[in-house]
Amino acid sequence: MTRILVLAFLFFLAEVYLLETSLNKLYQKDLWTVNFKNDSQRRVFKIMQNIHRASVPSVFVFGGSASREFFTPDSNMTKTLGIPFYNCAVSSESAYDSLKLQTLVKPNSIIIYGLHPKSFYDHSFDYKQVTEGHYFGGAYYKYPLVSDYLNAHVNADANNSVSTLHRLSPILNTYIYLLKEYIKNHSFTYITSSNLPNKKEPRQYRYIIKPMNTQKLHQKLKKYFQKSIPHMQENLKLNFFLLENMAQLAIDKNNKFILFELPFSPIVQKKFNPYLPAYRQALDNLLKKYPNIIFIPNSTLPPAKQQLFFDTIHLLPAGRDYYYKATAKSLKQVIQP
8 A cells, every 4th residue: 555655654754853743633544444463453543533533522431352342332332321432442452551542532521441450460561561562652662661751751741741752642653653563564565555445443342252161261360370470569550550640631631530340250259359459459549549530349230140251351242231231320320410
């Protein structure tokens, strides 16, 4: 595709020379139609476009794939709540990814973050993920110490008060990063050919098969704990630090901030019992520090059933239907005046 080469050249110039304001409208284009390596990358583009075009007020959901799978389709939630609803969650979307997306949201909007301790402890969301990122070109922010970067630049990112290079917007960083990924994973012949863009909407739901085999599920959790336990407290601290930045950003932009605690499958509840006190304490500390945060605990939801989950945290269609009424009721109580 010729336009990809032209855009890549423009992004290269922007990456080195230009300010954020020079290219801050590129995300208005339908670049999500480009065939990237995977559907999640296309979905990120579509999400950014939705955020830009959304009216005020609108509801935006952030979080990882558990959030993506939990809520019923956007059109259904929009009709139920009586307000535009956009599920902006993507597979492997870290709290840092969510924070960067949140910088694009207009003032006087509503932010929902899908809360799950498994993600906060997850080895996939450690310091390396924050500095390199799945979607937001974290490699453009390389500092000796991640903690120094976070303390110095996370909030500054939102208000454009850092140096020229670091004033590149989340949008532009994402375009540069994903375009490089696109070029890296496709041949020159493919890129310059006349292949038509993929006009089909990126998929939201992925886990639409029967529940995972129990033995395989336990094996998956075993591997998870083997990798996560050595850094659990470190990852928990980092993720709550980022969550605190999300809460502060919501205050600065006069956005309503809702923490929606997603349901724990019975297996997760049992396996995570020893680690839940630290999660609960960190959550209590956050809610005390930011009393304006609206917290919806999963105790407001019907009892969890393992057969409603594909694995540990991803719901099947039957699970979404099962939790739908309680979810809609809880959100209506805090969203509607």
